[in-house]
Amino acid sequence: MTVDEVMKEVMLDRMFYEESGGGVTFSGGEPLMQGAFLLDLLTECKRQGLRTALDTSGYASREMISKISQFVDLFLYDLKLMDLEDHKKYTGVDNQGILENLIFLFERGKRIILRFPVIPGITNTQKNIAKIKDLLRSFNDSGSKAWNLEIDLLPYHTIAREKYHRFKKNNLLQNIQGLTKESMIPLKNELESIGVKVKIGG
């Protein structure tokens, strides 16, 4: 696909962006895996006056993050596991660069909504949440924020189970129960108490 082809699709919905104050969200997979193409698309979106959002794990070079960040109005930025080893175990990669990129974007004053997938026994651990709170506190204390710190709590759900079954694939999280939205409330309160805007779902 060319940039023109994608932009043609994107522009079909111009009217809806304008009326809703919305715009284009790039998500994936990981859009930064195709950084150069993404950069071209973002440049073109901005030329057309569209609002842009990027849904990313943050796993990319500093150079790439820096380049694209000038064309992105809103980052939807995953925050999975704070512990380096745990992160490696579950995602296969290091989280050091990811966290540094996050701090970089934060210091640049970019608007970021953190996205925290709450998975029982994996991310929903005391240790992990304590570290996340530390991070959020440090952001809040740094005093440089140009935006209200926001985090979405994404309770684990099992909708994909049926798909694994249909495609005869092995579901590694087979035994993990889904979480209700209501069960997120204590965590929501906890995070709000440090001055963060929290949303359940999204």
Next chain:
Amino acid sequence: MMTDRIKKLRKQSLDAVNCINPERALLVTDFYSTGIDREVSVPVMRALSFEYILKNKHICINEGELIVGERGPAPKAVSTYPEINLHSLEDLEILNSRKKVSFKVDQTTKEIYRDKIIPFWQGRSNRDRIMRTLPEEWRQAYKAGIFTEFMEQRAPGHTVAGNKIYHKGMLDIIQDVERSKASLDWINDPHAYEKNEELKAMEITARAVILYAERHAEKLEVLAGQITANSDALRIKRRELQELAEICHRVPAHAPHTFHEALQYYWFVHLGVVIELNPWDSFNPGRLDQHLFPFYQREIEDGSLSRDAAMEILQSYWIKFNNHPAPPKVGVTALESNTYTDFALINLGGLKPDGSDGVNELTYLLLDVIEEMRLLQPSSMVQISKKSPDRFIQRTLQITKTGFGQPSYFNSDAIIQELLRQGKDLIDARNGGASGCVETGAFGTEAYILSGYFNLPKILEITLHNGMDPCLNKQIGPSTGNPEAFETYQDLLNAFRIQLNHFIQIKIKGNNLINRIFADLIPVPFLSLIIDDCVTKGTDYNNGGARYNTTYIQGVGLGSITDSLTSLKYHVFDRKTVSMKGIIKALTQNFTDFEELRAELVYHTPKYGNDEDFADDRAREVFDLFYTAVNGHPTAIGGIHRINLLPTTSHIYFGSVTGALPDGRLAGEPLSEGISPVQGADQKGPTAVLKSAAKLDHLRTGGTLLNQKFSPDFFENEESITKLTALIRSYFRMDGHHIQFNVVSAETLRDAQRFPEKHRDLIVRVAGYSDYFNDLGEDLQNEIIKRTEHQSI
């Protein structure tokens, strides 16, 4: 909160069983039996028969109600109109026993029909007259299912009251009638005699409705007099009956002074219209918040009315509409029709005559009434203009969210442009709105008569058979060539155009014949009092007396015809992967042994509803052909033929008489409805549907209907309500005419099919109106389930 009395009245209305009541038929028969119809002119005779009914019919006052008057002797006791269509004993039996929305017919009624009504009217009803008059080619096309005929069983109607009655009493209107009579030019006007007779008739009906109100006043006074005990509660009750009696003495004779009088006045007018005849789409107060606001504001300010009291009167008024199902039909329609709500559609919001935003405090109060009453009738809609506040849309979405299919959403700015394009005055246009399902009209000044649905895909079927209807196995259209010899898509389209024009002309000729029959033989002098300029022109509503006269032909199956033409263009003419011969063979065999081809047509062909020009351009082509075939032809009463695009439930009937189509639809399945995509063909979400739908030129129609079904989680929080607001605004910015939301999960609906008793209160949007899911036929139920359920925007 509903007061106890409203709870009781609402329950009475919901529990009342539809039944056929012979009172009106008997009175009309008695009246005609006197032979008076041979002594006076037709309009005067119709006026006298109206007066005879109102003088003699039973007066019904329901316990505790604040608005009085019933068409029949009790709630849901439905009148019949033998002078329009005569029910046979078989019809009565079908109505009594049919599974969906039955009308109970007791033994006495059957005997009255057998002994008096049928012997008198056999062969003399207007339906008999119409059927005798229409030419053979019309009958053939009708039988083939190319079009339906509205005027066969009901009178024209299709109009909405303006604001005249809120500042003129019947006595004032009689003065207008007198003035009009006095100014007749007997020297130069060859129609002076007819006009004089019509004006005489109007005056008789005006006096008759005053008398009818007086009869209510008398009965109310009698009821008040019967209360002799002197407890506080009884004193209040007596006082209330006396007050109601005073109101009935005052209106409709005089212009209303109060909010309460205004509503009671309208209700007498409503009853007059639906007792005089059985006009289509009931009758309708139209822009209720605009009409009532001056009364409301004044009385709230001077303290004579409280918000709660206003609410209670409105609720009592709402129940009145629900007490009046549509008059039941005869013949095969009696067996099959699912639609027995009478399509009163209250309009809220929109613009004031001066062009400013019309949303006011009362608008929001009325939305509260709608939400709380949750009744099928009256139905409701909101008119949204670019000037309407977001709060108005958001408040309405909160009601939509509760899943009873009301209110629906209309684009005021589009409605006004549609009316202006038709040559109407700007102020008349701003006073307009939509009624029935989605039909645009200038309220109080226009007769906009729907004449019949038109089966667009059937025209393609006939084109593909060179003028023959394969179902009837008969040549009913012109020979437009063997389609296998068509070299280009344009050849196909030309043949389609010729067939389309042929059948549209048959329909228009039929319309003009029927127009004249009503104009000459079934005038409606009472309705003519209400709609301008019948009085000043001295001309009946059914004879072109209204300021504006429009006759609509409603195109059906736009999605199906679009996808079928797209299939043929894509596979046969552009890619040449399938031969015309092959496709026609597959269609003839209803795709038996052509499963692979069918899969190709269904799954690997561009489809309308996905914002893809390849398919959407075909929609535009069909639209233009249909528009050109219909628009601008004069009607026999001085009006103009125009198009709109809505199906009510006819897409099911039309589907049943249409063979397999090139889009892969099997023979007998429903056609697409309104301007919605073929069921399941839209794969790219609601924004793409709206984009495709907006490619049609809505402003050249008198209304289009677009259904979108959402699961309730769509309306979950403020954010989603904001999104839907933007969705509506976007569609309207693209000049979309109307959109409505069905808010139920498919799961719920399936459950309702399995366990109807568990879901008695389940109301769904059908097509421009809402109905109880349980009351719908299984096909229609399945279709509603099938309508694409969009899970997220």
